[in-house]
């Protein structure tokens with residue numbers, strides 16, 4: 001691998017800051033481009049001389065080109081990660097979620113950086129494949145601007161691969177959880193919301209009957225794979241689901257949470273969210289073929305770490 005820092009767009013956020021820690025532990029230098037819209041300086045070990053933070057917007061092409069200078073590889077994670085924000089303000093989120101990607105592709109082409117990993121989402125499948133495990137060839141049915149921007153970004157990375165020899169590794173994350181996931185919005189990850197409320201003794205609201213399922217992945221398990229994607233000598237074509245092929249109901253997740261915190265605060269059941277996907281589970285054959293997925297962090301351990309127990 002070429003020398004030079006790994007550029008992490010969105011590196012001050014939840015997943016990006018864990019990736020920063022993991023790359024530093026493996027001896028990489030890291031340059032972060034982040035507008036700190038949801039990311040935080042406090043997520044980063046800024047006293048480490050191997051970490052550089054550039055505060056700015058991935059929609060600013062000149063800034064992305066500058067940030068790319070001298071880098072060995074890129075992890076493109078910067079995005080407005082809230083699906084609801086994209087529904088409320090598609091023009092604004094498109095700047096980060098799509099134009100940002102195009103700027104990364106162009107800056108790579110101009111500077112000759114080849115390797116990039118991209119944080120796409122299970123959202124590209126929409127409701128297709130619901131009730132079974134979803135493989136990567138399942139028809140795509142993006143239902144929101146967020147999902148459309150992710151899918152369009154995937155297509156652009158593929159174009160730059162064919163036309164300009166970029167080496168993209170596209171991951172479709174299922175439901176990632178762990179420390180530093182921001183619980184402050186109603187559309188934050190459900191585990192971050194329930195954990196915070198359990199810790200503070202505040203009532204918990206389940207939308208629907210709690211029998212809906214998700215394929216939850218602890219953030220450090222994901223990051224292990226992301227580091228491999230940066231370091232791998234060769235990359236294969238085609239997006240890769242990141243999930244355990246395990247369906248956990250919200251009720252089961254609440255039981256696991258109760259086992260960590262003791263008694264849970266009152267739980268109420270409200271109407272299901274409109275458009276909510278009932279079941280989401282990754283077929284992860286491709287992931288297992290291409291990467292060595294670490295031993296699964298059990299939810300009891302992941303929740304305990306999240307809660308600092």
Ligand code: NAD
Pocket residue numbers: 009010011012013014015016033034035036037038039040056057058059076077078079080081095096100119120121122172173174175176177182189
């Ligand atoms: P996050 O909000 O913690 O991280 C996103 C980071 O991007 C933040 O630090 C934010 O400040 C930064 N950012 C946003 N817009 C920017 C812009 N225009 N310019 C520069 N920086 C910008 O969310 P996360 O959960 O860590 O998500 C990381 C990536 O993974 C995102 O691309 C998200 O869409 C994707 N993803 C996450 C999940 C999940 O379960 N958390 C699932 C699927 C996909």
Ligand code: UD2
Pocket residue numbers: 081082083121122123124173174175176186187188189190191193205206207208212214250272273276277280
């Ligand atoms: C996740 C991702 C989204 C997209 C999508 C792909 C997050 C935050 N969102 O959406 O970006 O990739 O997957 O399909 O990771 N819930 C409650 N109570 C609450 C909050 C949520 O019951 O207070 C329910 C919610 O209705 C849903 C489940 O918990 O049934 C998971 O919700 P989520 O927002 O964590 O994630 P999801 O799967 O909707």
